[in-house]
Amino acid sequence: MSENYFASVDVGSLSTDVVIINSAGKTMSEVVLDTGVNGVAAAQKAIDLALEHSNLTQEQVIAVTATGYGRASVPFASGKTTEISCHGVGAHQLFPKTGTVIDIGGQDSKVIQIDDRGRMLDFTMNDKCAAGTGRFLEVMADRLELGLNELSDPSHITGKSARISSTCTVFAESEVISLMAKHTRREQIVNGLQRSIVNRIWSMVTSIGIEGEVTLTGGVANNRGLVLVLEEKLGQKLNVPENPQTVGALGAALIALRNFNNQHF
Ligand SMILES: Nc1ncnc2c1ncn2[C@@H]1O[C@H](COP(=O)(O)OP(=O)(O)OP(=O)(O)O)[C@@H](O)[C@H]1O
Ligand SMILES: [Mg+2]
Numbered sequence: 001m002s003e004n005y006f007a008s009v010d011v012g013s014l015s016t017d018v019v020i021i022n023s024a025g026k027t028m029s030e031v032v033l034d035t036g037v038n039g040v041a042a043a044q045k046a047i048d049l050a051l052e053h054s055n056l057t058q059e060q061v062i063a064v065t066a067t068g069y070g071r072a073s074v075p076f077a078s079g080k081t082t083e084i085s086c087h088g089v090g091a092h093q094l095f096p097k098t099g100t101v102i103d104i105g106g107q108d109s110k111v112i113q114i115d116d117r118g119r120m121l122d123f124t125m126n127d128k129c130a131a132g133t134g135r136f137l138e139v140m141a142d143r144l145e146l147g148l149n150e151l152s153d154p155s156h157i158t159g160k161s162a163r164i165s166s167t168c169t170v171f172a173e174s175e176v177i178s179l180m181a182k183h184t185r186r187e188q189i190v191n192g193l194q195r196s197i198v199n200r201i202w203s204m205v206t207s208i209g210i211e212g213e214v215t216l217t218g219g220v221a222n223n224r225g226l227v228l229v230l231e232e233k234l235g236q237k238l239n240v241p242e243n244p245q246t247v248g249a250l251g252a253a254l255i256a257l258r259n260f261n262n263q264h265f
Contacts, residue, residue, distance in 0.1 A: 154228050
């Protein structure tokens, strides 16, 4: 009998991520693409690429779970699940001792408490504005004429820090403009911006509390400077997945597999 495969698509505000797993939960392929203006087209392209990378056909994939803000519009999905559950399941799979997941994506950030099987116990999220999200960092990187890679450089956070008092993206951008006009060094501004994001995340963390190991998911986990500032603030090391953008999609694929097997957590 041929093996069954399970897939997911996480249509986020900035990236569309697909993971294909086999029936043992092993990842066969993963793809991250820009969502762009057409989430449905990005979802189709991402699944096609993931199938190609794993040498599989669509028929071999027997269930596809969609998640992310664009999950309702994925035509080939057989089920839908919220991102919060998916990040919990994905983080638990990669780091089984995870008690708290911090997901910092392009448009929102979340702190999720999970139990010892990856099930969500409680969460808090910031989805009303760009403050404390990857989008905030992208706006500031553009303003500073830095690539995201340069902005993420951990050497920026070791020296002096400019004070950015506003968490609002629009006001913080004005602060950056006036700091630049005063010839404040760019690394000091970056240091201030990283600390501003971390303060925003910290206020969510204190409202919900930290339990066990903390796993950081979402694209902002690629920002090495921010990871260091967040670790300093939390007073503990973070689990950082190799590919943090696909953790939600990994969780969604595992949920597809468990639903198929009629397994409950
Ligand atoms: N190589 C990188 N270095 C630094 N930051 C990065 C890198 N790659 C992605 N990011 C950050 O990740 C963010 C996007 O994260 P992600 O792909 O998880 O968002 P999303 O899932 O589309 O958004 P959401 O879940 O909020 O809808 C970008 O805004 C950017 O700040
Ligand atoms: Mg996301």
